Amino acid sequence: MENNIEPFEFKQCVSIVKSTGRYASNLSELRKLISRVGDESIFHHVYQYFLKGHMLEYTNDFAHWAGEHLEERALAERLSSIDPYTLKSVSEVRKELIREIDDFLSHFPEPRDVAPGGEFYFNETVSLVFPVGVKTRNLAEFLVAIGHIDAGSIYYHFYDSRVRLGEGVVDDFSRWIEHTLYRKKVADKIRAIDPFMHSIESIREHIKEIVEECVRADMEGVED
């Protein structure tokens, strides 16, 4: 029976950083460059923020810079509240960033320069995606695998999938669990993990807990 199940194949994403050679020393320059750099750069500074692996106070590089280097906390909060996964494309994210900055600049039109060394450097990435050689066919195997794969693999399946698979799609894990294993409740619990509020390691722990609970219940013959 299990042989007929499409296995979940774990993949991993490694990103090699490229510089655009452009940088901003104040908010006006940042705004100008956000409107000019390629989609890949916006994508890197917003979506790939979670690749850093650790949870910071903000949810993208622009918000982090506004808070930590410009010391404009209100702007940082507003930039942080942009949810890139509810927007249809990188260009919409770009528009939202510019809208928030323009609004801020209309109230505070003379932004000051950051201290030397604190400039915002616009980068982008080339991503290399490769299978890690682990396939799982049921939740018990999945539970073992999720505990041992690299953080880059969790990023690829939990965050990158939201962009890769398009609007309305969440993470690869819950998609497979719902559509291949037909365990909608487990899938829903994974979908309920807020992607903005956890580090990758914390997401790993949450998924482990959810799946472990289900595997234990299965072994005890408890129906979900």
Added chain:
Amino acid sequence: MIRQYSGIVPKGDLLLIQKLCDKLKGRSFIHVNSTREGGGVAEILQRMIPLLKDLGIDARWEVLEGDATFFEITKKIHNALQGNREKFTKKMWEYYYEVNRKNKRNINLNADAVLIHDPQPAALIDFRRKSARSGKKIWIWRCHIDVAHPVSGVWSNLRKYIVQYNSAIFSVSKFAKSLPIDEFIVTPSIDPLSDKNRELTDREINEVGDQFGIPRDKPIILQVSRFDRFKDPIGVINAYKIVKKYNDCRLILAGSPATDDPEGEAILNEVRDYAGNDPDIHILLLPPDKHKEINALQRMSDVILQKSIKEGFGLTVSEAMWKEKPVIGGAVGGIPLQIVHGLTGFVVYSVEGAAFRIRQFLNNPDMAKRMGQEGREYVRNNFLITRQIRDYLSIWYCTMNRGRHVLEL
């Protein structure tokens, strides 16, 4: 060979290295730098070349040969790229070019990928075969130094060579320039298996403590660095003096003399005078090859500082973090990339800030331990040699597939 790193470095890095080597199997990859020994570039090449050969890459390492005049000129180029004013004449640049031209005769540059390290051999690109220019041979320039604020005339002289490469690699985003070629960012790395970073036994650590006469009776604060002003050794002593009012401790300042710096000896004397007769301050002058001793000093310490006021990348921070030590660093160069403030250590902006954070660590051993553990994990994921090898191979592969932003392997 790569198996030596299994269980130490991230699995994905080892896997990607092997996958890329499978793709690039049988191809030739040559590295050119200007020294066989000493310095971070030689260290990584010593380890990387045999490893790549083992994985089926025809890897070679060639060293540019030059006389004392050439290296005096390239030292000046190096300093000017870091922002120091140096006098240059047209003849010096001609000499620089001529030495590169002579080396072309001895170095076989015919390879699928050529990676040239730093400014000394940068002009070799001018002798790339015409057939290679239009073909699939890839030339990459790797800059290991801080070129954020170069003396413009020197940079423009070098730039005419750099723009002929297929791509360039810088260590930190802020070092990258506006160039018409692809520019990649690859941070430096440490080797977890080297004498400087491998695990040591308690006996080995104690032997070093005894050798330098360091009692293990109170907490130890350490800074490892050359004795130069940019590492702020006087600032470190001042921070120690503030801490000492509240917490008994020792301070070790360990490093090699700055032999290429005319001010080096004067600064060392200044530091010694400033430390005075305090028996709890240990100033250790070590030759640059005393890696195991540095390793032991780091491992016997409770808090490790890198309170620089100007810095390239500052890999001593990653060395300390790899040993699970709580770290405090100045907010300069690559230090803030290694220290995630409040998570893997503290970034500071003043002597007072350094003193305050030392006291925090000494009084909160649980926090110090937690940050030390986070630091090791952060280094494991970002600053180990396998990640740098992975990046070099990835850049070679990306340059072969230029224009694509996602590459499936």
